Amino acid sequence: MLEYIVKKFLMMIPIVILVSMILFLLLSTLPGDAALIAAGEYSSDEDIAELRHSMGLDQPVYVQYWNWFSRVLRGDFGKSLLTGSSITERVALRFPATLQLTILSMIVSVLIALPLGIASAVYRNSIWDSLCSFIGVIGVSMPSFWLGMLFIIFFSLNLGWLPTSGFVSILENPIEGIRHLIMPAFSIGASFAATTMRQTRNALLEVLNQDYMITAKAKGLPGYLIIWKHALRNALIPVVTVVAMQTGKLFGGAIIAETVFVIPGLGSDIVNSIMSRDYPITMALILVVAIIVIVINTFIDILYGVIDPRVGRNK
Amino acid sequence: MVKTTQKTNLQKIITRFFSRRISVIGLFVFCLILLLAVFGDLICPYSPTKIIARDRFQGPNPVHIFGTDDMGRDTFARIIDGARLTLLISGGSVLISLFFGTLLGLLAGYRQGKLDTIISGLMDSLWAFPAIVLAMAIRAALGASISNIIIAIGVANIPDFYRIVRSRVISVREMEYITGAYAIGLNDRQIIFRYVLPNILSTLIVQVTLTAAKAALAEASLSFLGLGVPLPQASWGTMLKSGYALMRRTIWLSVFPGIFIMLLIISLNFLGDGLRDALDLRIRTD
Numbered sequence: 001m002l003e004y005i006v007k008k009f010l011m012m013i014p015i016v017i018l019v020s021m022i023l024f025l026l027l028s029t030l031p032g033d034a035a036l037i038a039a040g041e042y043s044s045d046e047d048i049a050e051l052r053h054s055m056g057l058d059q060p061v062y063v064q065y066w067n068w069f070s071r072v073l074r075g076d077f078g079k080s081l082l083t084g085s086s087i088t089e090r091v092a093l094r095f096p097a098t099l100q101l102t103i104l105s106m107i108v109s110v111l112i113a114l115p116l117g118i119a120s121a122v123y124r125n126s127i128w129d130s131l132c133s134f135i136g137v138i139g140v141s142m143p144s145f146w147l148g149m150l151f152i153i154f155f156s157l158n159l160g161w162l163p164t165s166g167f168v169s170i171l172e173n174p175i176e177g178i179r180h181l182i183m184p185a186f187s188i189g190a191s192f193a194a195t196t197m198r199q200t201r202n203a204l205l206e207v208l209n210q211d212y213m214i215t216a217k218a219k220g221l222p223g224y225l226i227i228w229k230h231a232l233r234n235a236l237i238p239v240v241t242v243v244a245m246q247t248g249k250l251f252g253g254a255i256i257a258e259t260v261f262v263i264p265g266l267g268s269d270i271v272n273s274i275m276s277r278d279y280p281i282t283m284a285l286i287l288v289v290a291i292i293v294i295v296i297n298t299f300i301d302i303l304y305g306v307i308d309p310r311v312g313r314n315k
Numbered sequence: 316m317v318k319t320t321q322k323t324n325l326q327k328i329i330t331r332f333f334s335r336r337i338s339v340i341g342l343f344v345f346c347l348i349l350l351l352a353v354f355g356d357l358i359c360p361y362s363p364t365k366i367i368a369r370d371r372f373q374g375p376n377p378v379h380i381f382g383t384d385d386m387g388r389d390t391f392a393r394i395i396d397g398a399r400l401t402l403l404i405s406g407g408s409v410l411i412s413l414f415f416g417t418l419l420g421l422l423a424g425y426r427q428g429k430l431d432t433i434i435s436g437l438m439d440s441l442w443a444f445p446a447i448v449l450a451m452a453i454r455a456a457l458g459a460s461i462s463n464i465i466i467a468i469g470v471a472n473i474p475d476f477y478r479i480v481r482s483r484v485i486s487v488r489e490m491e492y493i494t495g496a497y498a499i500g501l502n503d504r505q506i507i508f509r510y511v512l513p514n515i516l517s518t519l520i521v522q523v524t525l526t527a528a529k530a531a532l533a534e535a536s537l538s539f540l541g542l543g544v545p546l547p548q549a550s551w552g553t554m555l556k557s558g559y560a561l562m563r564r565t566i567w568l569s570v571f572p573g574i575f576i577m578l579l580i581i582s583l584n585f586l587g588d589g590l591r592d593a594l595d596l597r598i599r600t601d
Contacts, residue, residue, distance in 0.1 A: 018437065146576065149559055274455040279455070
């Protein structure tokens with residue numbers, strides 16, 4: 001077991017390195033020299049040449065990569081080309097908003113998905129079932145940013161219930177925090193709820209067909225107890241996995257929602273930094289998001305191995 | 316003999332496909348959008364780019380059925396124009412993902428060993444990025460143009476095809492008829508084209524529709540973020556972006572392009588589900 005866990009952890013290393021290489025190759029070899037951007041429009045050619053030298057841009061790509069990556073390993077993402085401020089501080093400053101949004105969206109999606117998924121499995125082929133699959137289809141097909149826009153139009157502009165934009169930390173002011181994050185969380189959560197709901201339904205249906213369910217029924221246990229105690233517990237493992245596996249996509253969804261709702265998180269900053277061509281920031285932010293996804297995926301893999309001993313042992 | 320069984324197979328698939336309501340709805344809506352893109356000009360007399368200041372900010376009315384935007388341009392005409400762009404980008408990017416994903420998946424799954432380790436490592440690293448983030452990074456590196464958006468979304472979705480092709484190839488490879496093909500002296504290429512590819516074809520067809528839906532969504536998202544189709548061209552995503560900016564003034568610009576994006580994605584997902592059931596014989600009996 002221990003060997004399996006250690007192996008999974010070690011496998012993260014080459015992937016993180018590859019990810020960082022792909023990012024660096026993509027974003028550091030860009031048209032529009034970083035020195036030009038950093039120096040500003042009105043600098044002389046000598047200034048730019050000097051800046052290029054001091055930024056190490058006249059060195060071969062692999063040297064540049066190593067300079068960058070070795071600093072990243074020490075927790076230093078470098079400086080913004082435009083403002084010269086520390087990127088690490090910037091990431092730390094913006095991380096809480098994205099984290100709170102992602103966690104809240106996950107909670108929202110589970111709160112939508114579980115009851116609907118259970119209802120559609122228990123009352124299979126009923127109107128509940130059709131309603132759930134209808135909601136599922138809409139959830140999957142509706143762009144989250146469009147749903148967010150409709151929320152703003154309806155709840156903020158028409159009814160005036162919720163603020164259109166901005167961020168207040170839930171830890172500092174829970175009520176205001178939720179008032180600001182609830183619409184973005186719903187707009188992201190809806191599409192993930194659809195996937196989770198389908199998984200809940202399928203997992204539950206599979207369990208309901210097992211022999212021990214028939215035994216439970218034969219024993220005369222009441223329906224809710226059968227579902228709650230016997231079925232749901234066993235059906236929950238694949239559901240949890242699906243929820244966890246969607247974390248990466250949730251971060252992707254957060255990027256767009258942050259732009260719609262003007263939330264100062266990592267996602268909206270990725271967009272800003274691409275727009276202003278401040279690529280060291282873009283690289284840092286995307287690398288952080290990718291590493292989070294890699295770590296989460298590794299944990300799911302390990303969890304799988306712990307729950308189901310058949311997985312991955314003979315590899 | 317072989318031909319007749321193939322024909323009946325095809326007939327069976329078609330019958331199965333049309334016996335499910337969602338497949339028919341999906342096909343119908345998708346064809347409607349396709350027709351709109353191709354023949355839209357015949358039913359809509361307005362130019363998607365002509366600015367008519369006195370017609371600004373109209374709601375839906377008999378003259379402009381979806382209203383007009385902040386420059387007096389007809390929304391319906393722009394939606395037709397956007398349909399072309401959206402279909403082009405989503406179709407083009409799927410071709411890229413399909414080609415490279417299948418090629419790499421075949422190589423890794425068929426050859427296995429070291430090559431498999433290398434390609435899989437690369438694909439796992441691409442997989443670590445949320446697809447939309449990867450597309451953003453590639454688009455940032457390449458610059459703004461329609462072909463660059465197609466490439467960005469196409470590359471970001473390569474792992475979709477890679478994963479399923481590789482796993483299917485690995486299972487097909489163990490089949491007895493492959494061993495038989497080796498035994499009669501066929502080389503790798505012949506085996507891949509004659510036996511392996513036909514066996515994963517149905518999987519690929521289904522994945523094409525699902526990835527096309529994903530690509531359409533990615534295009535809309537990129538355009539909405541301002542990293543998509545350059546102005547003044549209209550894609551549904553860029554239209555929503557301007558709808559967002561003008562949200563306080565009019566809601567119609569936010570409503571109609573969104574409905575069309577949703578219809579396209581629903582139709583592709585339905586089509587994919589219907590095809591999966593029709594092709595895969597994995598019909599649920601419950």
